[in-house]
Amino acid sequence: MYQHPHVRYAAPTSTGSLTSGQLPVLADAKAHLRVDFDDDDGYIGDILTSVTAYIEDYCGVVFGAAVQHYAYWDYAYPVVNVDMRGAEAKVSGAGNQPPTLSQLVDGSYTALDASNYAVDYVTTPMRVHMKSGFGYASELNQFRLEWKTDTQIVPAFVFQAALMIVGHYYENRQDVGKERIFEVPMNSKFLLDRYRKQVFT
Numbered sequence: 457m458y459q460h461p462h463v464r465y466a467a468p469t470s471t472g473s474l475t476s477g478q479l480p481v482l483a484d485a486k487a488h489l490r491v492d493f494d495d496d497d498g499y500i501g502d503i504l505t506s507v508t509a510y511i512e513d514y515c516g517v518v519f520g521a522a523v524q525h526y527a528y529w530d531y532a533y534p535v536v537n538v539d540m541r542g543a544e545a546k547v548s549g550a551g552n553q554p555p556t557l558s559q560l561v562d563g564s565y566t567a568l569d570a571s572n573y574a575v576d577y578v579t580t581p582m583r584v585h586m587k588s589g590f591g592y593a594s595e596l597n598q599f600r601l602e603w604k605t606d607t608q609i610v611p612a613f614v615f616q617a618a619l620m621i622v623g624h625y626y627e628n629r630q631d632v633g634k635e636r637i638f639e640v641p642m643n644s645k646f647l648l649d650r651y652r653k654q655v656f657t
Contacts, residue, residue: 479508479519479610480618488619489626496626503625507618515614515652519607527600537581538601555603557584565600577603617647 480488485500512518516539526538555575558565572590576583584601621644 478615479511480504480615480622485619485622489623500622500626503622504618506625507621510621511614511618511648514648517607517651518605519610521604521606521608523602523604525600525602527598529596529598534586536584536599538584539581555582555601558600558602560598560600575601575603611651613647614651617644620644620647 482497482501482504485504486492486497489500491500508519518524528536528538530536555577556567556570557573557575558567560566572587574585574587576585582601582603584599624644
């Protein structure tokens with residue numbers, strides 16, 4: 457996503473877990489690698505953690521039910537784009553609310569009244585619209601947008617891509633130099649590109 461030159465963003469944060477559907481677990485990875493001993497279990501587990509993080513970052517998604525936060529600073533700009541890392545913003549069902557906006561005041565975030573802003577969460581990226589009459593401070597304003605996502609379905613081709621990347625990292629344990637150049641295998645990228653979120657601004 458191309459970020460507005462007058463808006464500065466903090467790294468997004470999220471908390472949550474995948475409760476149904478699965479990415480590969482240790483047993484899946486060992487079967488794929490044809491490893492029948494336990495000595496490398498810790499190492500393979502670390503690879504699985506790294507691969508999950510890589511896929512989430514590459515595809516622009518957070519797996520599982522998650523509460524996400526995105527902080528940004530702006531100079532009284534009326535519309536700000538925020539990348540939504542997940543399949544959908546949860547806006548229905550018990551405990552689920554539309555995205556909410558808070559402003560940093562005296563060192564802590566204070567929720568803004570919903571009458572002061574609107575969030576278009578159907579689009580990708582989301583758009584935060586500050587309504588006319590909102591009283592901006594004279595200095596740089598800091599806001600935090602919070603929303604829920606729920607990405608419980610992991611397509612079979614993403615599962616397979618994860619196994620392929622695990623195999624790549626397991627076979628290539630050392631950093632590479634000019635004599636040995638290994639990127640993430642193109643076959644796995646081909647599969648992930650089908651799932652990767654396309655963002656247009």
